[in-house]
Amino acid sequence: MTPAKNPLVAFGAGKVILLGEHSVVYGYPAIAGPLSIGVVARGVPSRSCVLDVPVTADAAQKRMMRKAFARAARLVGEPKVKVTLEPQLPLSAGLGSSAALAVATSRVLLQAAGQAPTPKETARLAWEMEQEFHGTPSGVDHTTSAEEKLILYRRVQAPSGATGRARELKSPRPVSVVVALAGARSPTKLTVGALRERQARWPERYKRLFGQVGRLVTDAAKAVEAGDLEGLGDAMNVNQGLLNALGLSSPALEDMVFRLRSMGALGAKFTGAGGDGGAVIGLFSEPEPVVARLTRDGVRCFASQLAGPRAQGDIP
Numbered sequence: 001m002t003p004a005k006n007p008l009v010a011f012g013a014g015k016v017i018l019l020g021e022h023s024v025v026y027g028y029p030a031i032a033g034p035l036s037i038g039v040v041a042r043g044v045p046s047r048s049c050v051l052d053v054p055v056t057a058d059a060a061q062k063r064m065m066r067k068a069f070a071r072a073a074r075l076v077g078e079p080k081v082k083v084t085l086e087p088q089l090p091l092s093a094g095l096g097s098s099a100a101l102a103v104a105t106s107r108v109l110l111q112a113a114g115q116a117p118t119p120k121e122t123a124r125l126a127w128e129m130e131q132e133f134h135g136t137p138s139g140v141d142h143t144t145s146a147e148e149k150l151i152l153y154r155r156v157q158a159p160s161g162a163t164g165r166a167r168e169l170k171s172p173r174p175v176s177v178v179v180a181l182a183g184a185r186s187p188t189k190l191t192v193g194a195l196r197e198r199q200a201r202w203p204e205r206y207k208r209l210f211g212q213v214g215r216l217v218t219d220a221a222k223a224v225e226a227g228d229l230e231g232l233g234d235a236m237n238v239n240q241g242l243l244n245a246l247g248l249s250s251p252a253l254e255d256m257v258f259r260l261r262s263m264g265a266l267g268a269k270f271t272g273a274g275g276d277g278g279a280v281i282g283l284f285s286e287p288e289p290v291v292a293r294l295t296r297d298g299v300r301c302f303a304s305q306l307a308g309p310r311a312q313g314d315i316p
């Protein structure tokens with residue numbers, strides 16, 4: 001393999017799950033959308049195929065990143081490129097940083113190997129990395145990041161090697177969320193593992209709850225496509241109640257959910273893994289004043305538009 005000739009730059013978007021986290025692992029649908037921030041990967045010619053890990057990562061994260069990188073690099077013939085990562089979003093906050101990292105890295109590796117970084121090829125390679133990070137992920141995170149669209153996703157094992165089926169959800173109205181961080185984050189592996197133990201012990205009870213989340217997701221997809229933000233917000237609120245019933249919420253997450261609702265959110269819930277803390281989303285038709293107020297109060301937060309028409313001059 002010859003060294004990569006030109007510097008390569010690629011972006012992997014972070015993600016939020018609007019509805020359906022956790023039950024998506026068991027084959028039920030979820031809705032997820034890309035964030036405008038994520039991870040930037042840069043590749044420069046090098047004597048070997050090597051990853052320069054971000055300084056902000058802790059020792060365990062660095063070890064995992066190197067292992068995941070080696071797995072993906074082997075699959076594209078270890079092109080001679082040094083990949084540097086610049087995370088724009090907090091690592092391990094439930095915002096899909098590992099998927100964003102996997103997608104950005106895969107795009108650089110594919111280009112360095114002389115292959116086109118199509119969403120399909122990118123997702124295939126990123127999936128290999130995601131398995132190192134998460135064990136048995138549903139695939140919703142890296143698919144959302146690679147597609148960069150609001151999607152209705154369902155996990156399936158396709159003969160093509162695809163991990164799931166994704167369909168774009170278009171909205172006639174802007175679907176915008178405020179993302180706020182609360183409490184101390186629990187690792188995804190822990191919350192997914194603890195839920196797996198509970199559902200193995202009481203399978204019928206948990207199946208019923210997953211089924212209810214699945215039906216909410218179907219309703220919410222229709223609401224998105226009809227531009228019915230009130231209907232979407234209500235589905236998000238009910239989903240939060242079910243996530244709590246599944247044993248996945250905590251006082252820090254609930255406090256932020258109620259805070260966003262008291263600030264006028266049409267719907268609010270945690271997004272991603274849940275547990276002791278992490279990210280909470282609120283659906284707002286005007287998110288900017290909410291971000292300004294929360295920021296003044298010391299809350300780490302930002303706004304992101306996930307779908308729908310954009311105001312002129314907006315960065316997609």
Ligand code: MEV
Binds near residue numbers: 020134136141
């Ligand atoms: C994590 O972002 C979402 C979970 O549903 C896990 C997964 O889908 O693999 C909690």
